[in-house]
Amino acid sequence: MKTRFILINTSHAGNVGAAARAIKTMGFDDMVLVAPRWDNVLRREETIQRASGANDVLERCRIVATLAEALDDITHVCATVMTPRDFGPPTCAPHEHLPLLAQTHQSGIAFLFGCERFGMSNDDVYRCHVALQIPTNPKFGSLNLASAIQLVAYEWRLAQQSVSPSADVSPQTLLGTPLADAQEVAGLLKHWEEALIAVGYLDPAVPRKLMPRLQQIFNRAKLASEEVHLLRGIAKAMQKQAS
Numbered sequence: 001m002k003t004r005f006i007l008i009n010t011s012h013a014g015n016v017g018a019a020a021r022a023i024k025t026m027g028f029d030d031m032v033l034v035a036p037r038w039d040n041v042l043r044r045e046e047t048i049q050r051a052s053g054a055n056d057v058l059e060r061c062r063i064v065a066t067l068a069e070a071l072d073d074i075t076h077v078c079a080t081v082m083t084p085r086d087f088g089p090p091t092c093a094p095h096e097h098l099p100l101l102a103q104t105h106q107s108g109i110a111f112l113f114g115c116e117r118f119g120m121s122n123d124d125v126y127r128c129h130v131a132l133q134i135p136t137n138p139k140f141g142s143l144n145l146a147s148a149i150q151l152v153a154y155e156w157r158l159a160q161q162s163v164s165p166s167a168d169v170s171p172q173t174l175l176g177t178p179l180a181d182a183q184e185v186a187g188l189l190k191h192w193e194e195a196l197i198a199v200g201y202l203d204p205a206v207p208r209k210l211m212p213r214l215q216q217i218f219n220r221a222k223l224a225s226e227e228v229h230l231l232r233g234i235a236k237a238m239q240k241q242a243s
Helices: 012-027 043-053 056-062 094-102 122-127 145-161 169-177 182-199 210-221 226-241
Strands: 002-008 031-034 062-063 077-081 108-113 130-132
Touching: 002 012, 002 210, 012 031, 012 043, 012 056, 012 145, 031 210, 043 056, 077 094, 077 145, 094 130, 094 145, 130 226, 182 210, 182 226
Parallel strands: 002 031, 002 108, 031 062, 077 108, 077 130
Antiparallel strands: none
């Protein structure tokens, strides 16, 4: 199962190297950086030293400008948070969600990690299907970035190893067609936002969390690609009617 670890706005080069080492030890190698502090972070001495031999992960690593670019071919997105978000996705511990996720045979899983100082933004969390909260000491719950990645990668490795070869509750099998990836759903959400503004249902000055709620509806629906096209057709008709 394709697994990607996405680091958003990482500010310390050493953490990038340590993250590469963490995912390699758990058998993964797909890491993407979204707008890191240093454009040359993959070549910095501290990064390479902290990778401690995980140079192949650094060589494969991509740097992109936006989260949308990092989510290509991803169908299930997991945020990592210290505290639940209002209007956000459901929050649970990795050991609760990941064994169930491993049985669905999604075509692409992404684990998102925010910057060291501020964590993940609300907007980024709202894009996710679930928020993973590591059960830490409630009085001192701040984990080092690489440590958090190591824990999630470990739990995900265990979850995948526990799946029976005969288990198949694939969303693709149930739908008979591939699921829409995160980029397709993001495009749909943007199109509906424009359409709702056009018909006067959404006031961009006072959005009242309408779009995050709509995002969660789309995420729970597990839309197929052709269903995204259908819903975008409805949005297009709404815009045409309003013009």
